[in-house]
Every structure is written in C-alpha cells, then in structure tokens.
Amino acid sequence: MQIKNLxxxxxxxxxxxxxxxxxxxxxxxxAIGGATLLYFDIFGSDDAWVNSHPQEVFxxxxxxxxxxAAIQLLRWIGEWSAGSxxxxxxxxxxxxxxxxxxxxxxxxxxxxxxxxLAGKSPFEIITQPTEQIQFILDEANDYFRRHRKIEGNxxxxxxxxxxxxxxxxxxxxxSNPNRSQKNATSLMKGHSAAAKAHQSGVPCFHASKTLxxxxxxxxxxxxxxxxxxxxxxxxxxxxxxxxxEFVVTFTTYGKLLCDPKxxxxxxxxxxxxxxxxxxxxxxxxxxxxxxxxxxxxQSKLPKRRGKN
Numbered sequence: 001m002q003i004k005n006l007x008x009x010x011x012x013x014x015x016x017x018x019x020x021x022x023x024x025x026x027x028x029x030x031a032i033g034g035a036t037l038l039y040f041d042i043f044g045s046d047d048a049w050v051n052s053h054p055q056e057v058f059x060x061x062x063x064x065x066x067x068x069a070a071i072q073l074l075r076w077i078g079e080w081s082a083g084s085x086x087x088x089x090x091x092x093x094x095x096x097x098x099x100x101x102x103x104x105x106x107x108x109x110x111x112x113x114x115x116x117l118a119g120k121s122p123f124e125i126i127t128q129p130t131e132q133i134q135f136i137l138d139e140a141n142d143y144f145r146r147h148r149k150i151e152g153n154x155x156x157x158x159x160x161x162x163x164x165x166x167x168x169x170x171x172x173x174x175s176n177p178n179r180s181q182k183n184a185t186s187l188m189k190g191h192s193a194a195a196k197a198h199q200s201g202v203p204c205f206h207a208s209k210t211l212x213x214x215x216x217x218x219x220x221x222x223x224x225x226x227x228x229x230x231x232x233x234x235x236x237x238x239x240x241x242x243x244x245e246f247v248v249t250f251t252t253y254g255k256l257l258c259d260p261k262x263x264x265x266x267x268x269x270x271x272x273x274x275x276x277x278x279x280x281x282x283x284x285x286x287x288x289x290x291x292x293x294x295x296x297x298q299s300k301l302p303k304r305r306g307k308n
Contacts, residue, residue: 007077007078008078011074011075011077011078012078017078020071020074020075020078021075021078026071029071030068033064033067033068034285036060036064065282072278129283129284129286129287129290130173132279132283133159133173133280133283136276136279136280136283137157137175139276140155140157140250140276141155141175143272143276144257148255148257148258149255150252150255150257153176153253154228154252154253154254154255155175155250155251155252155253156174156175156176156249156250156251156252156253157173157174157175157248157249157250157251158171158173158174158175158181158248158249158251159171159172159173159174159246159247159248159249159280159284160172160184160187160188160194160246160247160249161244161245161246162188162198162244162245162246167185168185169184169185169187169188170184170185171184172246182221187219188247190219191216191217191218191219192218192219193206193212193217193218193219193230193232193249194232194247194249196217196232197232197233197234197247198232198234198245198247200234201234201236202234203231203232203233203234203270203274203277204217204231204232205229205230205231205232205266205269205270205273206218206229206230206231207229207256207257207258207259207260207265207266207269208227208228208229208256208260209224209227209228209229209230209251210227211260212230218230223253224253225253225254226253226254226255227254227256228251228252228253228254228255228256229250229251229252229255229256229257229258229269230249230250230251230252231249231250231251231269231270231273231277232247232248232249233247233248233249233273233274233277233281234246234247235247235248235281235284237284237285237288239288244288246284248277248280248281250273250276250277257269
C-alpha cells in the first residue's frame, strides 16, 4: 500500500505527475518525435549530417521510441496507483511484463542491427513491422491464455486496410491465415463491428457477440459456434498521398473475455486490448512511412500464424 501511495503521489499528484499526464503536452511531444522520424527517413538521404552520423541517428531513433514507451509505462502505473478500476493488480503487472518483453525484443533487434548500419539507411534496417506484430501477437496470446484461459485457436487478431480505391478493403494480417475469412470489402460495407468502428472512428468492445448481434452491432460468421467477444480499433493515418486507414480486431470464439454484465471487468479488458493494439499501431505507422519512402502504397504484410 505504501508503494501504491508513493506511485500515486509521484505519478499523479506531483508537478512531475501533472506534467506526465498533460494531454496537450503529450500530443506536442508525440508530434515532434514523429516529425523527427519522418524527416530522417524522407529527407535524411539529402542531409549531410544524417549521412555522416548513422550511429547518432540510430541513437536518436531509439531514444524517441523508448522514451515514448517509458512515458506510457509511467502513465499506466499512475492509473493503477489511482485505483481507477481499469485493471486488477496482478493483471496490470502481467501486462507490464508482456509489454516489457515486447520492448526488450525490439531493443535486442536494434542492437543486432547496429553493426550493419554503415552506409545504409538505419530506418530500412531496423523497421521490421511483420516480425514485430507477430511478436506482439504471441505476447497477447500468452497473456490471455494465462489470465482468461483463452487458447491460441480461440483468439484471432486481424488487420484490415483500406487501399487507394476507397471501396477496396483487404485483410493484410491474420493470426490464423488458414481460417476461411469473409470478403473484407463486404465485411466493411455491412453491419460488422469493424465497419461500425471505422465509420465512427471510435474503438468498440463487445464482451458478448451474441448480445451485440441482437442489437445489430455484430455480423455473425460460420465460425461463431457459441459466444465470444470482439474488440475493433480503427486507425487513420494522414499521409502525403491521402489518409491510410486500418482496423485492428481481436476476436474470440467459444470463449468470453469477461462477464458482459460486469462493467469494471469490461473496462479492464478493453484497457488491456487497447495497449496491445497500440503496439501494433506503432508498427503500422512505421510500415506506412516505409511504404511512402519506397513509393509503394499498395504493399501488404505477409499473413502470419500466431502461437496455438
């Protein structure tokens, strides 16, 4: 309890805590970091200092990524210490451990890439969104197996992308590629939860797909044997060629993530899912920047299988 009170004072009540949780300041810092990364990638080849200092550029790149991760980590601890009810103590501890492994995996990959940077673009070498998304997915599977008794074949994560022709959607990533899937474009034009999240621009979590279907908020599929849960998170990125839009979905089959009637449990699960999706969102942003650099707006991430 003393540790929790100390964290609450330091990360919420103190001047440091108020600065840490200042939303306008957070947006400004994130914008500066994103602009710096974009400058290095798009204009770095024409900048003499960037070309002659690849290791310094690499350190700045890592500093921005891990600085952002550290800020988010401190915010999580502050929310936990405030007793917001978003997560139980053991759950948030495990979540932080899972996120820590994601960061450690990325750090190791960056370190291994460091000796190969001479004369090459640091961004091209260290940006590997497919591998990173797969690792995030594996950590999510492990987390829900431990805390919700959800096995790998009961949880599916997909990423849908809207291509240059706004009428075309495709699944660019699936944790279970061997499963038959609906036509992505038809799905996004129908009454699916993913379509509604995209249209509203707001993430949605339905603890019970059966209840959501009765309210016309979810479109059942042939795989829906028994009840399950679904979380849809829309992502809209502003790019020079126009907006790039994605929808990330977490769906369970035959197993609920929480009691649909328990509001606190629903908030906790939504919080946890959002944090995993934010890690995926970062990789999609980096992938989009990489595509812009290459001039390839239509490329796809290979479909990969998660842990079962």
